Amino acid sequence: MLAKPSELDRTASHMMPADAEIQQRLLFLEVTAEDIQLLREIHPLLQPRLPDVIAGFYRHLHTIPVLRSLLKDPVVLDRLYQVQAAYFQSLTAGDYGSDYVRHRLRVGLAHQRIGLAPEWYIGAYRKYLGDLGPVLEDLLRDRPGRFLPTYSALMKVASFDMGLALDTYIKASRQQLRDSEARFRGAFGQAAVGLAQLSADGRWLRVNRKLQDIVGYTEEELRGMHVADLVTAEDWQIDAPLLRALAHGELETSSREKRYLCRDGRRVWVKATVTAMQPDAGDAALVAVIEDISQRKQFEEELMHLARHDALTGLANRTLLLDRVSQAIAQSRRSGNQVAMLFLDLDRFKTINDSLGHDAGDRVVIEVGRRLKQAVRDADTVARFGGDEFVVLLPELPTEDIAAALAQKILNALFEPMLIHGHELAPACSIGISLYPRDGDNGKTLLKNADAALYQAKAMGRGNYQFYSEEMNARTLDRLTLESGLRHAVERGELQLKYQPQIDLADGAILGAEALLRWQPAGQQLVMPDAFITIAEETGLIVPIGEWVLRTACAQQVAWRQAGLPDLRIAVNLSARQFRQPGLDAMVARVLADTGCAADRLELEITESVLMERPDSAAETLQRLSDMGVQLAIDDFGTGYSSLSYLKRFPINALKIDRSFVRDIAAKRAASNDDGAIAAAVIALAHSMGLTVVAEGVETEQQRDFLRQLHCDQAQGFYFSEPMSAAALEHLFIQGAASK
Numbered sequence: 033m034l035a036k037p038s039e040l041d042r043t044a045s046h047m048m049p050a051d052a053e054i055q056q057r058l059l060f061l062e063v064t065a066e067d068i069q070l071l072r073e074i075h076p077l078l079q080p081r082l083p084d085v086i087a088g089f090y091r092h093l094h095t096i097p098v099l100r101s102l103l104k105d106p107v108v109l110d111r112l113y114q115v116q117a118a119y120f121q122s123l124t125a126g127d128y129g130s131d132y133v134r135h136r137l138r139v140g141l142a143h144q145r146i147g148l149a150p151e152w153y154i155g156a157y158r159k160y161l162g163d164l165g166p167v168l169e170d171l172l173r174d175r176p177g178r179f180l181p182t183y184s185a186l187m188k189v190a191s192f193d194m195g196l197a198l199d200t201y202i203k204a205s206r207q208q209l210r211d212s213e214a215r216f217r218g219a220f221g222q223a224a225v226g227l228a229q230l231s232a233d234g235r236w237l238r239v240n241r242k243l244q245d246i247v248g249y250t251e252e253e254l255r256g257m258h259v260a261d262l263v264t265a266e267d268w269q270i271d272a273p274l275l276r277a278l279a280h281g282e283l284e285t286s287s288r289e290k291r292y293l294c295r296d297g298r299r300v301w302v303k304a305t306v307t308a309m310q311p312d313a314g315d316a317a318l319v320a321v322i323e324d325i326s327q328r329k330q331f332e333e334e335l336m337h338l339a340r341h342d343a344l345t346g347l348a349n350r351t352l353l354l355d356r357v358s359q360a361i362a363q364s365r366r367s368g369n370q371v372a373m374l375f376l377d378l379d380r381f382k383t384i385n386d387s388l389g390h391d392a393g394d395r396v397v398i399e400v401g402r403r404l405k406q407a408v409r410d411a412d413t414v415a416r417f418g419g420d421e422f423v424v425l426l427p428e429l430p431t432e433d434i435a436a437a438l439a440q441k442i443l444n445a446l447f448e449p450m451l452i453h454g455h456e457l458a459p460a461c462s463i464g465i466s467l468y469p470r471d472g473d474n475g476k477t478l479l480k481n482a483d484a485a486l487y488q489a490k491a492m493g494r495g496n497y498q499f500y501s502e503e504m505n506a507r508t509l510d511r512l513t514l515e516s517g518l519r520h521a522v523e524r525g526e527l528q529l530k531y532q533p534q535i536d537l538a539d540g541a542i543l544g545a546e547a548l549l550r551w552q553p554a555g556q557q558l559v560m561p562d563a564f565i566t567i568a569e570e571t572g573l574i575v576p577i578g579e580w581v582l583r584t585a586c587a588q589q590v591a592w593r594q595a596g597l598p599d600l601r602i603a604v605n606l607s608a609r610q611f612r613q614p615g616l617d618a619m620v621a622r623v624l625a626d627t628g629c630a631a632d633r634l635e636l637e638i639t640e641s642v643l644m645e646r647p648d649s650a651a652e653t654l655q656r657l658s659d660m661g662v663q664l665a666i667d668d669f670g671t672g673y674s675s676l677s678y679l680k681r682f683p684i685n686a687l688k689i690d691r692s693f694v695r696d697i698a699a700k701r702a703a704s705n706d707d708g709a710i711a712a713a714v715i716a717l718a719h720s721m722g723l724t725v726v727a728e729g730v731e732t733e734q735q736r737d738f739l740r741q742l743h744c745d746q747a748q749g750f751y752f753s754e755p756m757s758a759a760a761l762e763h764l765f766i767q768g769a770a771s772k
């Protein structure tokens with residue numbers, strides 16, 4: 033692009049030599065008055081011939097590819113053409129003062145600006161002179177003696193012009209260099225990143241403002257320092273070979289994130305990119321670009337922390353724990369020590385969450401995390417897996433006794449009550465323990481096995497710890513098989529009920545029967561409820577299964593009645609999850625209506641512990657069921673709270689004394705011993721509350737007699753009859769064989 037004429041004029045004016053210098057150059061070229069006279073004489077004759085000369089000149093330019101490409105823009109070409117024409121007109125006009133010089137400079141500048149190199153420019157003069165020679169010869173053919181002096185005069189003026197043209201090129205490129213240096217200085221000084229020039233051996237030569245701000249040293253101070261002075265010894269171990277490679281031309285550039293040691297002792301994260309300069313760049317062999325990346329690093333660190341820690345407790349999360357396990361295993365491979373993984377789960381945490389709210393649950397979790405941290409060594413890791421699950425990792429363990437001792441310490445620590453929202457809570461826990469190398473050689477296996485051990489600890493009655501063993505794994509597999517089979521048990525018709533008669537202790541009559549569930553998967557052995565009720569409960573399958581039990585039992589009650597048996601009471605067990613299931617009363621009402629079973633012929637058995645977990649809502653549910661006329665019994669009495677006065681608030685009809693209690697009282701065989709006295713008191717107190725007392729698990733005549741003596745109302749147990757099919761019970765009635 034050609035610069036605007038006004039700008040060209042201005043620049044050309046700045047380049048103007050003084051008049052004296054112009055005269056001196058003309059003198060040196062021996063331009064005389066005769067020369068000027070000769071040129072003036074030829075001038076008018078030459079004008080009509082000029083267009084041809086100029087056209088020939090441009091044709092010639094177009095034969096050279098590099099020039100053709102510079103002249104391809106028609107606007108540029110036209111302007112150059114005009115300039116050229118004006119030039120030729122002035123060339124022989126005979127006035128070579130300042131206007132002529134300014135014009136020459138302007139033409140030179142115009143060509144320099146379009147990128148025409150000086151060698152082409154000088155070559156162009158050769159072309160003019162070559163083409164004008166024959167023209168002059170022709171014009172002076174009638175005065176042949178004039179040709180040579182006139183041509184010589186023309187050559188002197190052309191040489192004068194060439195000198196001026198070279199001036200424009202030299203001055204313009206000097207100016208460009210000055211401009212570029214000024215731009216570099218501005219960019220260097222004002223840059224938003226740290227910039228520095230370094231010597232090949234790593235001395236700071238020149239630094240910009242930003243770099244001084246980053247490290248807190250002035251440029252003067254840095255000039256007396258070496259790059260090694262700003263980094264730690266570890267970083268220098270990495271930087272030194274890189275610097276050598278850069279200085280020896282083995283590496284073009286190197287980029288590293290590291291921490292600079294600032295003047296005030298701070299460490300700041302920077303990204304330093306060092307590039308080797310051309311070998312002729314003098315002292316400044318290297319250029320460094322230094323970016324302050326401390327904010328990004330801090331952000332990354334925060335993100336990293338979030339990604340590896342539990343937000344509520346600040347403890348390690350699963351990702352970090354698995355990382356630490358890998359480290360611990362690698363360490364133990366060298367030392368020969370073991371690694372222990374303790375998997376913890378709070379017992380009845382759901383109850384705390386449900387009854388006191390999630391905020392209380394969160395406070396419990398935080399406090400548990402704090403106690404766990406307090407119980408372990410600094411080198412151990414406490415992690416939370418969400419909910420109420422925690423994992424403690426113990427690296428470098430000489431013996432497994434230490435893991436057992438710590439598990440006990442944790443159980444004790446959590447046994448200490450904590451005050452949450454005015455409630456004293458002691459969220460006991462169960463712990464499963466796995467060990468490297470015995471139980472697995474990677475984090476995931478150790479976790480899986482610690483989880484299996486935890487499951488076992490819970491099955492053992494909670495509040496204890498268990499070490500993993502191979503057979504637990506088999507149990508876990510069994511559990512998975514059971515779970516998937518159970519999902520289809522109802523639709524495949526694999527469930528069945530057995531009925532255990534309940535006997536009036538006064539006369540031995542059968543008053544009712546308890547429905548007890550069995551599962552008969554196709555082609556397999558009968559599965560007893562103890563093996564699958566917990567799984568059904570944990571998976572929620574108990575809800576549809578429980579409804580099937582209720583419907584089948586109620587339908588059976590009606591079938592017996594219709595078969596001519598007395599109007600028996602049918603007892604059905606409700607699990608914790610079923611009892612808490614919204615809409616339980618509606619479901620019961622629907623089943624009663626569908627089957628035609630009278631509400632007072634149905635007795636629902638609920639364990640004491642289920643009622644005591646959330647007594648208020650339990651009382652409401654029981655009240656709704658009681659209002660429907662359904663009978664309610666407390667199952668397994670004697671195994672939990674055993675608080676009769678507390679049970680007063682529930683609208684219950686019967687109390688079932690647990691078989692373990694029956695076994696114990698009867699073993700002493702006398703009402704005078706403590707257990708006997710307590711049993712007598714319980715029965716009397718229950719009676720005073722209007723409750724019927726049913727003894728479970730009566731296996732012997734002595735037990736029956738003993739209970740009779742205590743005025744216990746009813747009993748069930750193997751002594752009278754084992755659970756049996758509906759048809760067998762019907763048969764029993766017909767034979768009248770149940771009365772004992």
Ligand SMILES: Nc1nc2c(ncn2[C@@H]2O[C@H](COP(=O)(O)O[C@H]3[C@@H](O)[C@H](n4cnc5c(=O)[nH]c(N)nc54)O[C@@H]3COP(=O)(O)O)[C@@H](O)[C@H]2O)c(=O)[nH]1
Nearest residue numbers: 548549560561562581605606607667729730731748749750
């Ligand atoms: N939520 C539901 N729970 C149910 C259902 N069906 C049963 N169960 C519960 O499973 C537990 C085990 O039941 P089961 O194996 O059927 O055992 C019952 C009786 O066979 C057994 N029993 C009865 N008499 C004696 C005896 O003299 N000795 C002795 N060792 N065992 C005896 O007791 C079980 C009945 O107990 P209980 O319910 O407490 O009256 C058990 O907890 C069942 O409740 C179901 O449909 N839903």
